[in-house]
Amino acid sequence: MTTINHPNFGAIDEQRVIIFDTTLRDGEQSPGFSMNIDEKLRMAETLAELGVDVMEAGFPVASAGDFESVRRIAETVKGPVITGLARSAPADIVRAAEAVKAAERRRIHTFISTSPLHMKYKLRMEPEAVLAAVTASVTLARQYTDDVEWSAEDGTRTEADFLCRCVEAAIKAGATTINIPDTVGYAVPEDMARIFAMVRTRVPGADKIILSTHCHNDLGLAVANTLAAVSAGARQIECTINGIGERAGNTALEEVVMAIRTRPDAAPYTHNIETTRILRTSKLLATVTGFDVQPNKAIVGRNAFAHESGIHQDGMLKNAATYEIMTPESVGWQKTSLVMGKHSGRAAFRDKLKTLGYGDLGDNALQVAFQRFKDLADRKKVVYDDDIVALVDDEVMRDHQRIKFVDLEVWAGSKSKPRALLELEVDGVRQSADALGDGPVDAVFTAVHMIFPHEAALRLFSIGAVTEGTDAQARCTVRLEEEGKLVDGQGADTDTIVAAVRAYIHALNKLITKRARTEPAALSA
Structure with a gap:
């Protein structure tokens, strides 16, 4: 493989692998995983600190909210190439161009389905029309940026000759990266190696551009398929934090990156990921989305090193x-820290946050987090690093929410009906409710509904401990559904009922944000 000159990366060594993160686009398309603009910005900044090379910030044409989040990321996040996804339609491409134009380095990623199944039933287009759309879409995208990526949706189920014709057309039109995704997770490693080797040998100009791999995990083979593609010449890996994504998810960034680092004999490649930031990024995503990783998850699961x-x-x-x-x-x-407690000061707390991977929270956010830490230290014998992460994330993610928790009192027991006296702040105005319920959690949720009426149905309620011991913080997850829209919220507190109400409020705030969103008309690569 010869050295490639790329408009955004310059001369790329043949062993260099570009890490393309699509957590904010493909990852966010998972049911219940949607994020508001502030959450996306925080994740984007953390991904930049992690060292991703390309950040797919969203699908700008999908909704006004998606467009705005991509635009804000393009304006504020420095380091990675910022890209927006677009179908082959001119309106999609123009919208993506508008969203990313402020980025110091930008890309448009356009795609169209190429498999017989997709062309017949999804696109209802003949192959020649699809081929023409490839040329037209890439040509239009090149009018807005020198860095254009083209993807063959359902590429691994595309007929070999037609795939090569499409790739050749995209390269001739000016694509600088060609992505051949395993959109439905159908391939096995041998398929990936064969397809990428075929494209490299059969398509004129394939040695002058970056080949990219984007694998889904429907058969649990996403990482294996990705490594097979890289061994056959792919030099961009499309992946997500914690492997989130549609259906069974995508290639997990942390798994493929650490496979490369751990097995240089089998995968002699280099990348720019600062691996010591992986766990912090994983935990932040879990907090933002409300989905914890499974305990036995490779690299970032709590049992990974147990x-x-x-x-x-x-x-x-x-x-x-x-x-x-x-x-x-x-x-x-990190080794568990036992030194933080009620006698620790603000300077020690700030230093601890830095060691845990937090940047500057700002004076107001730091003050709120520090006060919650002191309150926690008064209630717990030992404050662990995970406790601090849980409470800081729980607070910071609520900085710009319409509904905020103020105070709660609960009465419960075997001889009387549980009662909750709840105070919330809604759009800056404090409101309270006194409610009864079948249990303390039911009473609290009823009180929330009295203060902020809504039609959302509770679909999931789960509680787990952040650390060990009877004084451990509880982390609660709540899933709400409204008109087919799913959202998840998380809350943490040593009081399980307070954690529950924080999670419920978090979910409601996310639902408010999501109400205005519309979904894209077609699935992406």
């Missing part, structure tokens, strides 16, 4: 390499 077996523990005590192929610190895990 050893319970006596045999394993014995080996670990003698040499950690016996059962750990990477160090916990390499991805951001």
